[in-house]
Amino acid sequence: MSRKGCSTLDGNAAGGLLAEIFSFEATAARTTCAGCARTVAMGELRLYAIELGAILRCPSCDQAVVRVARTPRGFWLDLRGAASVLAVSAEAR
Amino acid sequence: MITTRGFTGRPGAKADRKRLPPGQYLTEDFPVLSAGPTPLTPLDRWTLALQDGGSLLGKWTWEEFQALPRTEVMVDIHCVTKWSKLGTVWEGVTIDDLLSAAGLDEPSAPYLMAHCDGGYTTNLPLEDLLEGKGLVATRFDGEPLAPEHGGPARLLVPHLYFWKSAKWVRRLRFMEHDEPGFWESLGYHNYGDPWREQRYDGD
Amino acid sequence: MTVIEVPPSVGRRLAWRQVEVVERVAETPRATTLLLDVPGWPGHLAGQHVDVRLTADDGYQAQRSYSIASPPEAPRVALTVERLEDGEVSPWLAGEARSGDRFELRGPIGGYFTWSVAAGGPLMLVGGGSGVVPLMAMLRHRAARAEAGRAVPARLLLSSRSLADIIYREELHRLGSASGGPVIVHTVTREPPPPGWHGYARRIDAPMLAEVGFPPAAKPEIFVCGSTPMVEAVAEALVGLGHASLNVKTERFGATGGM
Numbered sequence: 001m002s003r004k005g006c007s008t009l010d011g012n013a014a015g016g017l018l019a020e021i022f023s024f025e026a027t028a029a030r031t032t033c034a035g036c037a038r039t040v041a042m043g044e045l046r047l048y049a050i051e052l053g054a055i056l057r058c059p060s061c062d063q064a065v066v067r068v069a070r071t072p073r074g075f076w077l078d079l080r081g082a083a084s085v086l087a088v089s090a091e092a093r
Numbered sequence: 094m095i096t097t098r099g100f101t102g103r104p105g106a107k108a109d110r111k112r113l114p115p116g117q118y119l120t121e122d123f124p125v126l127s128a129g130p131t132p133l134t135p136l137d138r139w140t141l142a143l144q145d146g147g148s149l150l151g152k153w154t155w156e157e158f159q160a161l162p163r164t165e166v167m168v169d170i171h172c173v174t175k176w177s178k179l180g181t182v183w184e185g186v187t188i189d190d191l192l193s194a195a196g197l198d199e200p201s202a203p204y205l206m207a208h209c210d211g212g213y214t215t216n217l218p219l220e221d222l223l224e225g226k227g228l229v230a231t232r233f234d235g236e237p238l239a240p241e242h243g244g245p246a247r248l249l250v251p252h253l254y255f256w257k258s259a260k261w262v263r264r265l266r267f268m269e270h271d272e273p274g275f276w277e278s279l280g281y282h283n284y285g286d287p288w289r290e291q292r293y294d295g296d
Numbered sequence: 297m298t299v300i301e302v303p304p305s306v307g308r309r310l311a312w313r314q315v316e317v318v319e320r321v322a323e324t325p326r327a328t329t330l331l332l333d334v335p336g337w338p339g340h341l342a343g344q345h346v347d348v349r350l351t352a353d354d355g356y357q358a359q360r361s362y363s364i365a366s367p368p369e370a371p372r373v374a375l376t377v378e379r380l381e382d383g384e385v386s387p388w389l390a391g392e393a394r395s396g397d398r399f400e401l402r403g404p405i406g407g408y409f410t411w412s413v414a415a416g417g418p419l420m421l422v423g424g425g426s427g428v429v430p431l432m433a434m435l436r437h438r439a440a441r442a443e444a445g446r447a448v449p450a451r452l453l454l455s456s457r458s459l460a461d462i463i464y465r466e467e468l469h470r471l472g473s474a475s476g477g478p479v480i481v482h483t484v485t486r487e488p489p490p491p492g493w494h495g496y497a498r499r500i501d502a503p504m505l506a507e508v509g510f511p512p513a514a515k516p517e518i519f520v521c522g523s524t525p526m527v528e529a530v531a532e533a534l535v536g537l538g539h540a541s542l543n544v545k546t547e548r549f550g551a552t553g554g555m
Contacts, residue, residue, distance in 0.1 A: 007524065007548075008523070008524050008548060008549075008550025008551055008552070009524075009548050009549075009550055009552065010546065010547065010548045011408075012345070012361075012406055012408060012409055012547045012548070013345075013361050013548075015345065015361070015405040015406045015407075015408075016310060016347040016361070016402060016403070016405045019310050019405060020310060021302050025406075025407030025408065027406055027407060027408035027409070028407045028408040041408050041545075042408075043406075043408035043409060043545075043546075043547070044546055050552055051552065073303070074301060074302050074303040075301070075302040076299055076300070076301055076302070077299065077300045077301075077302055078299045078300075079300070080298070080299075
């Protein structure tokens with residue numbers, strides 16, 4: 001099965017949503033995909049479903065690395081697709 | 094509430110409010126909302142499977158699927174992002190006809206999980222799929238279903254929010270016990286009745 | 297690790313605020329800059345963006361993100377918006393918004409795709425179409441902070457559909473002509489360039505990046521912004537030329553598929 005990538009945005013566009021959940025700068029955090037071990041900044045993950053929250057997928061294997069749903073009562077966060085998330089300090093950036 | 098002078102959003106006709114569930118807006122467009130990239134499965138590799146635990150109850154190639162009884166419906170559809178589209182025309186195979194084709198007089202279990210290319214899943218009670226309530230649709234508006242709208246085939250369950258009408262469906266798995274699918278495990282309502290505005294868990 | 301429910305009271309650091317349009321400036325036939333009055337604006341870094349939310353009379357809301365065009369040093373927050381064909385918010389911002397209009401905004405957002413002179417350089421910017429907006433904020437910030445002879449070396453490679461579609465064309469020319477200014481290189485992709493054109497006339501590719509950009513040994517801070525196909529092609533080419541992928545920061549601009 002082949003795939004046509006159709007995400008036009010990346011994790012940067014989910015920056016506002018991510019800032020509501022994480023106290024660190026999430027788009028700069030380095031995520032390692034649990035599927036293929038590719039490591040990129042969260043801002044580089046491919047963004048889908050921005051209307052419902054954010055589904056951030058690995059640019060190599062399309063695995064959902066971070067899933068967020070925005071609901072009126074708060075956010076649901078699923079990081080099971082990330083083997084690790086490494087927050088980066090402002091100085092290091 | 095602050096409103097923005099001169100902003101009206103996408104153009105849409107004035108709706109008969111009685112046909113719109115609470116909180117919905119009418120659209121003439123057909124917005125594309127996807128949780129992942131559009132899969133492109135060639136028809137000569139497409140199959141649809143019906144499964145119960147480890148047992149394969151039925152499997153159809155595209156040709157075999159096209160030979161099943163076809164049903165055309167005109168329905169209103171309602172997305173949880175608040176747009177509704179009225180009078181949409183779809184064609185496909187009802188779940189009733191699919192189960193018959195698999196030799197089942199009745200479903201093997203009370204629940205079903207739809208599995209799709211790209212990994213999307215959604216869960217439904219069988220009683221919301223039988224008696225014509227659910228289809229596997231392959232045509233929209235008289236044309237083959239476009240990939241961005243779920244083609245070659247998607248589930249169509251119009252009486253529930255449209256996230257339950259899973260795009261790119263490939264496998265229907267009976268479940269003895271209900272399990273939440275992609276959005277249902279992420280804070281969205283397990284059932285999703287637009288008329289009771291069941292958008293989120295706890296609604 | 298399981299699914300985590302995060303209540304809304306945690307980490308609420310970004311509030312929506314009501315802002316007012318002070319002035320609109322036509323940049324190109326498709327792009328407009330709006331100068332805004334943002335009460336209590338905390339300041340920002342070049343490269344950051346804002347979320348904009350519009351509300352219709354019937355309560356319908358639409359929200360999109362736009363890069364901040366103004367540098368931190370500017371007195372007003374400026375957004376440059378390109379009207380998308382099938383857009384919902386951009387036609388209002390780029391076409392309808394006028395002085396006195398109000399809408400909601402939250403920001404600044406983003407800590408990945410940002411640059412300040414303190415980060416050093418050299419600075420290599422590659423933009424496609426309206427992807428130039430955050431890069432322009434960076435160049436404006438650099439110009440506002442440059443001390444004679446000590447400015448961070450900077451180069452911008454900008455791809456546009458045609459001459460008429462180059463956003464900030466005159467200001468880029470002024471910046472580029474100033475002593476210590478950035479090197480500005482243009483390429484046009486859809487219409488043939490005018491006679492006497494000094495730029496390129498094709499999509500950005502590896503040979504162009506090799507000719508225009510800093511060599512990998514210079515370890516430039518690289519920012520790439522534009523449509524997904526352009527950003528992916530450029531980022532891949534840059535890494536292929538020997539740039540460390542950690543130094544190549546990308547931001548994709550595009551329409552959202554739905555409403």
